[in-house]
Amino acid sequence: MGKILSTIKHPFRNFNLESRAHKIIGQSKPIPAPxxxxxxxxxxxxxxxxxxxxxxxxxxxxxxxxxxxDVYVVSHDPVSEIKQPQNPNRPLPQDRSQPDMYLFGHKEPEKVPLGDPKLHTAENISKVYKLPESTVSNILKYYRVFEIYVPENVKKTKGKFAAPSKPSSYVTKDISKLLPSSDFNKKNDS
Structure with missing residues (x-):
């Protein structure tokens, strides 16, 4: 109901609006509020x-x-730019573009030095991190960064079994093929 009344009152409210505004603006002294x-x-x-x-x-x-x-105000434009002398020992970067996004959030070094084998022995590392020496030696011996080696020439051999084989990992596009049908569920319920 409120919207209907406001749409009806709207033209009456705006009737002769400009002349009413000029009349109020043209008054010599504004009327104070009561x-x-x-x-x-x-x-x-x-x-x-x-x-x-x-x-x-x-x-x-x-x-x-x-x-x-008597008060006279003089204003001046602000100084455009005050340049500070640049320290030659610590120059500011000239390239202000954002750095590239990396896989792990930061740039990985291309070449990592091995370090001093006399200083970083399994015994010293186990003392620093309070781990058993056998665990540290196994980590140093077997741990490597994850790498994938794909052989260039792969021989395709035919299967030796007559039945179709199912690979250990596969991607299914339609999950409904793997689910039992509704006829199968009805037979099991009865």
């Missing part, structure tokens, strides 16, 4: 008790007005 009753009573009470202070507040102060007229 005061609350309590504020009006306080103002009348102050006028009766302190009439000289009230008249002084309404009087125009010529000295203050003259000081305001």
């Amino acid at each position: 005061k609350f009753e309590k504020d009006e009573l306080d103002l009348q009470r102050l006028q009766k008790q302190y009439p000289e202070v009230f008249k002084e507040g309404l009087r125009k102060d010529e000295q203050l007005d003259q000081h305001l007229k």
Whole structure:
């Protein structure tokens, strides 16, 4: 119901809007907003008790007005750019483009030195990290970064069994082929 009333009132509200706005703007002195009753009573009470202070507040102060007229403000554009001398020992980067995205979030070194084998022995590492020495020696012996080696020439051999074989890992596109049919479920229920 509110939307209907607002759509009806909308043209009446905007009727002769421009001339009403010019009339209000063209008034010489703006009409002050009405005061609350309590504020009006306080103002009348102050006028009766302190009439000289009230008249002084309404009087125009010529000295203050003259000081305001004497004030002259000069503004300047801000200095465009103040260049600081660049330290030759610590130059700022000239390339401000963002670094490339890497696989693990940071750039991996292309070549990693092996380190001093006398300093980084299994015994020293086990002391630092408080691990058993046998575990550390096994880690140093068998652990390698994950790498995939794909042979270039792969021989394709025929299967030796007559039955079709199913690979250990495969990708299925249609999962419904793997699920038992609804006829199978009905037979098992009865």
